[in-house]
Amino acid sequence: MKYPYVNHENWLKLQDISIVKNIGKNELIFRAGDYLNYGIFVVEGCLKLFYFDENGLERISTFTTKHEYMDNWNDIHRNRPLPYSISALTPSTIILYPLEKMVEIFKQEADLLQLCVDLSQQIIQKKQEHYTVLTLKTPLERYAYLLKQRNEWISDISVTNIAQYLHLSRETVSRVRNKIVKG
Numbered sequence: 001m002k003y004p005y006v007n008h009e010n011w012l013k014l015q016d017i018s019i020v021k022n023i024g025k026n027e028l029i030f031r032a033g034d035y036l037n038y039g040i041f042v043v044e045g046c047l048k049l050f051y052f053d054e055n056g057l058e059r060i061s062t063f064t065t066k067h068e069y070m071d072n073w074n075d076i077h078r079n080r081p082l083p084y085s086i087s088a089l090t091p092s093t094i095i096l097y098p099l100e101k102m103v104e105i106f107k108q109e110a111d112l113l114q115l116c117v118d119l120s121q122q123i124i125q126k127k128q129e130h131y132t133v134l135t136l137k138t139p140l141e142r143y144a145y146l147l148k149q150r151n152e153w154i155s156d157i158s159v160t161n162i163a164q165y166l167h168l169s170r171e172t173v174s175r176v177r178n179k180i181v182k183g
Contacts (some may be wrong), residue, residue, distance in 0.1 A: 018095045022092070023092045025089070037098060038097055042069075042092060060164040063157060139173075143176045153165075
């Protein structure tokens with residue numbers, strides 16, 4: 001169990017408000033401009049959060065994979081719509097947690113409040129990691145970083161999607177990958 005400090009009864013409270021969905025490959029779950037009123041836990045599969053830049057190029061903000069959580073607290077508290085879309089890269093099973101109901105439960109239970117803090121820190125850490133990779137690393141260093149820190153992404157996610165995450169062309173990622181393989 002990844003969060004052993006959460007007691008069983010509180011997991012059941014979350015289960016009571018959960019909505020389980022099976023999502024097909026490439027299925028759009030939420031569109032930019034929608035209001036995301038759910039926390040999303042990926043049971044199986046892989047989701048991508050993406051947007052289109054000023055040149056119309058798709059850019060991926062993050063991937064959310066098996067046993068990871070994502071939400072949009074920042075925009076929810078400001079009553080703003082999503083700045084990105086969310087779709088499934090692979091057939092996926094997700095659990096949606098209505099955020100208003102989650103907040104009510106979390107307010108009552110210290111262990112769930114700690115869970116909220118831990119999940120938020122993980123989301124922030126992933127965003128910071130991505131920002132650092134994009135701003136401080138060369139294309140070769142970006143790909144090498146993924147190999148070291150997110151190797152499962154390299155094996156499970158297409159070169160095109162990796163390129164969109166790294167803000168590089170597909171060709172650049174292929175060249176960098178070949179350079180690393182050849183040593």
